[in-house]
Amino acid sequence: MTGLGRLGRLVLIGVPFVWLALFFVLPLLIVVRISLAESVIGIPPYTPLFAHDGVRLKLHVTLANFALIAGDDLYLRAYLGSFVNALLATVLCLLAGYPIAYAIARARGARRQLFLFLVMLPFWTSFLIRVYAWIAILQPNGFLNEFLSVLGLISAPLPLLNNQFSVELGLVYSYLPFMILPIYGSLSALDQILVEAAADLGAPPRLVFLGVILPLTLPGIAAGSFLVLIPAIGEFVIPDLLGGPDTLMIGKVLWDEFFNNRDWPVAAAVAVVLVAALAFPLLAAQRFLAGTRAA
Amino acid sequence: MALLEITAISKRFGATLAVEEVSLSIERSEFFALLGPSGCGKTTFLRLIAGFEVPDNGRIIIDGTDVSGLPPYVRPVNMMFQSYALFPHMDVAANIAFGLRQERMDRRRIVARVEEMLALVQMSDYRRRRPHELSGGQRQRVALARALAKMPKLLLLDEPLAALDRRLRGQTRLELTAIQERVGTTFLVVTHDQEEALSMASRVAVMNRGRFVQIGSPAEIYEHPVSRFVADFVGEVNLFEGELTTKSNGPALAVAGFVQAIPLPPDTELCEGAVAALAVRPEKLVLSSSLPNRFAIAAKVSSIGYLGGGSIVHLTTEQGRALKAYLPGSAAGAFGRGARVWASWPPENGVVLTQ
Numbered sequence: 001m002t003g004l005g006r007l008g009r010l011v012l013i014g015v016p017f018v019w020l021a022l023f024f025v026l027p028l029l030i031v032v033r034i035s036l037a038e039s040v041i042g043i044p045p046y047t048p049l050f051a052h053d054g055v056r057l058k059l060h061v062t063l064a065n066f067a068l069i070a071g072d073d074l075y076l077r078a079y080l081g082s083f084v085n086a087l088l089a090t091v092l093c094l095l096a097g098y099p100i101a102y103a104i105a106r107a108r109g110a111r112r113q114l115f116l117f118l119v120m121l122p123f124w125t126s127f128l129i130r131v132y133a134w135i136a137i138l139q140p141n142g143f144l145n146e147f148l149s150v151l152g153l154i155s156a157p158l159p160l161l162n163n164q165f166s167v168e169l170g171l172v173y174s175y176l177p178f179m180i181l182p183i184y185g186s187l188s189a190l191d192q193i194l195v196e197a198a199a200d201l202g203a204p205p206r207l208v209f210l211g212v213i214l215p216l217t218l219p220g221i222a223a224g225s226f227l228v229l230i231p232a233i234g235e236f237v238i239p240d241l242l243g244g245p246d247t248l249m250i251g252k253v254l255w256d257e258f259f260n261n262r263d264w265p266v267a268a269a270v271a272v273v274l275v276a277a278l279a280f281p282l283l284a285a286q287r288f289l290a291g292t293r294a295a
Numbered sequence: 296m297a298l299l300e301i302t303a304i305s306k307r308f309g310a311t312l313a314v315e316e317v318s319l320s321i322e323r324s325e326f327f328a329l330l331g332p333s334g335c336g337k338t339t340f341l342r343l344i345a346g347f348e349v350p351d352n353g354r355i356i357i358d359g360t361d362v363s364g365l366p367p368y369v370r371p372v373n374m375m376f377q378s379y380a381l382f383p384h385m386d387v388a389a390n391i392a393f394g395l396r397q398e399r400m401d402r403r404r405i406v407a408r409v410e411e412m413l414a415l416v417q418m419s420d421y422r423r424r425r426p427h428e429l430s431g432g433q434r435q436r437v438a439l440a441r442a443l444a445k446m447p448k449l450l451l452l453d454e455p456l457a458a459l460d461r462r463l464r465g466q467t468r469l470e471l472t473a474i475q476e477r478v479g480t481t482f483l484v485v486t487h488d489q490e491e492a493l494s495m496a497s498r499v500a501v502m503n504r505g506r507f508v509q510i511g512s513p514a515e516i517y518e519h520p521v522s523r524f525v526a527d528f529v530g531e532v533n534l535f536e537g538e539l540t541t542k543s544n545g546p547a548l549a550v551a552g553f554v555q556a557i558p559l560p561p562d563t564e565l566c567e568g569a570v571a572a573l574a575v576r577p578e579k580l581v582l583s584s585s586l587p588n589r590f591a592i593a594a595k596v597s598s599i600g601y602l603g604g605g606s607i608v609h610l611t612t613e614q615g616r617a618l619k620a621y622l623p624g625s626a627a628g629a630f631g632r633g634a635r636v637w638a639s640w641p642p643e644n645g646v647v648l649t650q
Contacts, residue, residue, distance in 0.1 A: 191378075193376055194382060194383075196347055196376075196380070197374075197380035197381075198382075198393070199346075199368045200367050200368070200372075200373055201368075201373065201393050201394035201397060201445065202368050202369075202397035202398060202445065203368055203393075204368050207397065212382060
């Protein structure tokens with residue numbers, strides 16, 4: 001470490017910390033602070049942190065919002081519903097994404113570039129518009145139902161929209177690239193010689209996959225799974241546009257508390273609980289990824 | 296019957312013919328080396344036997360069974376890869392056990408076999424280490440143990456010593472021959488290092504441009520190369536190109552620039568005027584400061600390279616031609632740089648090449 005003075009080093013290390021403090025820790029603290037307030041009618045629609053009772057300044061915090069969340073099983077069901085939906089979407093993304101990533105990694109030259117381009121192509125269009133497009137495809141007189149009835153395969157439109165099916169389809173469709181890309185990354189880093197060595201030692205293709213390819217691409221699978229699972233749990237747009245009356249996801253509950261009920265403190269508390277619930281699996285995942293990389 | 300019987304296999308990659316009509320037969324327990332420059336097709340040849348490449352035509356028969364169309368995982372051969380290809384997510388013991396587990400061998404027998412292999416390559420203390428925790432030499436031993444664990448009928452070794460440093464290479468060469476003798480498995484080694492091939496193998500094939508140019512014992516290859524390519528590729532050599540003539544005392548080679556024709560071995564059977572080359576190994580050259588009573592070439596010492604056990608003396612002849620002479624021990628001490636010497640050799644030590 002020569003040439004870079006003490007101050008220079010401090011600045012170099014300090015910049016990312018300042019960035020994190022400004023754009024992650026500070027907003028999170030504001031949300032936590034709102035979650036500890038009471039809802040009032042006014043601007044802002046919550047009680048101030050310090051109240052003056054005429055004699056001295058008093059800290060005004062309440063856990064009532066968290067008690068409300070814990071007391072009403074609507075919230076618990078929404079959290080669980082989100083988790084189950086997101087987990088199912090993750091598993092489906094993995095099952096669909098792994099073979100796609102494998103095919104891309106096996107392709108050579110220009111073909112590989114083309115496949116990667118196709119995976120990333122949807123990002124060129126707004127996410128919102130792409131989800132809207134699914135409504136046009138899935139609705140009772142949409143493309144898919146029309147197509148099937150023209151073929152004579154169905155006599156009445158299938159209920160494809162505003163149910164569990166359309167929400168899952170939307171989640172898998174939207175998050176699939178986030179599963180494909182990290183798995184592709186670890187597959188293309190895999191030394192093909194190891195695959196040959198396994199075959200040479202008597203392993204048929206199925207066992208080469210299970211014994212060598214799969215364990216060596218576990219970091220990619222883990223990274224992809226968390227990249228799908230975590231945003232999918234908090235997803236709002238997809239359940240709102242494609243979901244039905246039976247769709248209960250926490251992102252939608254949060255939205256309703258915030259915009260429909262204008263209850264910022266409860267909305268903030270819902271968000272705080274969500275962040276806390278996600279932080280632990282995220283930390284565990286990071287541990288796991290760091291562990292496999294060291295090995 | 297030979298263990299490995301290959302008849303006229305060819306393999307083409309696009310426009311290049313990597314292996315062209317090669318036939319080979321290897322006996323049980325042989326230590327066979329395939330020697331050739333990089334890009335000569337030797338690795339492709341090995342991969343054809345292992346089953347990673349499918350031959351365009353020809354047959355590969357191992358121990359009486361035609362394996363030409365079989366996938367690698369059912370062939371009774373194992374390969375030791377140049378990069379070792381150890382599984383990074385498994386420890387040493389699991390790497391060695393990998394092939395045995397594919398055979399659904401009983402657990403206790405696998406453990407016993409792994410221990411046996413660890414002892415064979417002296418790696419018993421490292422059984423729980425991961426490949427990245429081992430040195431290059433240790434990884435090489437694990438790769439050998441893993442390839443031998445299944446007791447293959449034929450072990451293929453792709454440049455087994457190339458990744459080791461020089462000191463370790465010499466030692467490992469001895470160990471490899473010792474292990475081969477102990478287990479009795481047939482070894483087929485591919486290498487570009489002639490010293491490696493000559494010192495380890497009982498039989499050597501020299502390969503060039505997808506074809507075998509000579510097959511024989513190391514001594515045959517070195518002492519009696521069949522072509523300029525073999526003479527030049529295997530060891531150092533002084534080459535003289537010219538036309539055959541007859542002198543009073545026997546056959547000789549008329550070389551441009553030389554007043555006298557160079558005498559050839561007396562048993563040379565070639566017709567007058569034929570174009571040929573004479574190859575003389577550096578250690579066959581004799582240097583003297585006075586003209587000996589046989590054919591000799593006047594030259595000047597341009598440099599002397601000390602090799603420890605001897606010296607290599609670089610000479611420049613009156614014709615401006617470079618010659619190399621190897622003098623054992625401290626014999627080169629008699630000549631200094633710039634000294635005028637006579638280089639000669641007994642005519643029977645030269646080799647006449649027509650290809």
